[in-house]
Amino acid sequence: MSLTAAALRRAAVAIQATAASGLAAGLAVWAGWPWPLAIGTGGLAVLIGFGAGVAIAFGATLGGLGIAPAERPPLPADAPRRQRLGMTSALVCYLGECQSVFRMFNWLQPFRSQLRFAAPAASGPGRDAPTVLLVHGYGCNQAIWLDMAPSLAAAGYRCEGIDLEPVLGDIDDYAPTLLAHMRDIRSRTGRAPLLLCHSMGGLAARAAQVLALADTCSAPPCAGIVTLGSPHHGCALARFGSGRNARQMRWASPWLATLAAAESPAMRARIVSIFSWHDSIAGPPGTSWLDGARHLALDGIGHVSLLRHPRAIAATLDALAMLGADATAPPRATATH
Template identity: 35%
Template sequence: MSNARQQQLVLALRLLLGLLLGAWGGLHWGLQGAVLMTWTGLFGWTLLVLPVFLLLRRLPRPEGQPRPTVAQCLRAAGLEWWAYEKVFSWHQPFGEWRHPDRCDAGYRGRRGVLLLHGFRCNRGLWQHWARQLDAQGIPHVSLSLDPPFASIDAYAEQVEAAIRRLEQATGLPPLVVAHSMGGLALRAWRRAMKAAPGRLHHVITLGTPHAGTLMAQLSGAPNARQMRARSPWLQALAESESADWWRRFTCVYSCCDQVVCPSGLALLPEAQTLVVPASGHLQLVFEPSVMALVLQRLRAD
């Protein structure tokens, strides 16, 4: 079953649960009960996640970063709810292929962008990126890494093919924007292909668990096990890399990231960093400061 089909199924189950709970609430408490229970069935997961955002205030942070305030945690939770609903209820289940890649000979001499999604996602994640890049005439390729729950090493050939497309179309090394697991897929590509750092212009990772994450304990999928904090796979990956390679990275992170936590796990040695306050894990993809950083890097030599 494809990633998009899986998400359609989950959405259908949520809708069914909302309808059943709404009918039950209506029978017992009338209209108000129906509305309340329908909301619980559709969005009750929000109430489970909210305490996680507040607990982030107690976790270690990168040196120099202040503890997030309660207001920042609540703001991050609200933005993350909206980002989740956009991505998992619409963009990915129904819009995976809505925006085609822009990568042909007409873009010769214009640096391209490769967009890599994270765990449980597909290329539909990047719809708003595709629109903005199209508007500025920037070539781009986005992948649906497949199969969705395989080893991260299995994606190397797909990443290589996408990079070659951009190289051949533009004549320039591409810039890579990778959310979450996508950053690890890129690092695994370099190891598998023994690629020189110069094949890429720059890499911007958004909430990538470079040193793993505690949340990966919640899944037994091969790629999730590889993302567990300081897993043997991650340690071997880091040992295969050089400081020159890491210096091509900018690691974007947030102390309100409820998935990659503690937030210091999203950093690489020698890499540049950008902290985005009051942003949850998925919301990092929608932050205007991230797009501004990408455009700045595209203009850089």
């Protein structure tokens, strides 16, 4: 039986605590340091290692490690251009991502994954919108949405989460589970849901749409998809990940090519891709650009920070409002011959 994301994250926290405690004990027992200083140094060493890992991820992703510029798909002429960050803005982006990653992986996912999302407000743009199904990314669980959920609820959106398991499984195996959940929501509420997806979750949502094509008599399984930092063309860091899903997310992988070839223009038109030019995981920059979709580009926000940064939350609410308006608009008249 495979471990859940929460169990894996708790194990990682235990390893960090053991490393800090071991270093502290060594400094106190063998070097004669006072225990308070030894404990503080042990904890600081773990934090420094943690921060170094985030910095390496930024460098590898923004530089497109191992991916030549010629291999990257050109952006349309009218696409927004990447802005260069000044030193202060870059430092704020980095420190914000360190805080977001630490909170997400050392607190929310390991210890808060059983929390329920807040009930929606009685007013707001989401009051008349379909239910929002929240889809997490690689190696995660639905607890990643706990920081954004209050803003979604305050805007009137009804939200449900899903855990994609096994953690290191095949994205094609996540698609039936996701599709079944979408159809369950439609059965219960009378309306196809909106999907809000982070990172790999956006790829799973696209795969579920393609899977639904096999049922030719079925209506579209969702009212629209918002992706946050999804690596639609692949990810430079995926080569270092474990599991079949990581291999599927490698840059320009055959799986991604097959997925793109199976999509229709109507599917792409139901997608809004929100991304940051300074994403620390989904890169190189431009990987979240998906031809035929709508796009909301941000800057100075890291990958995990997209789940809690005020500008990312505002963009998410804008994207949901766009798709919600599409879902409630009367059908267009078609010409008859």
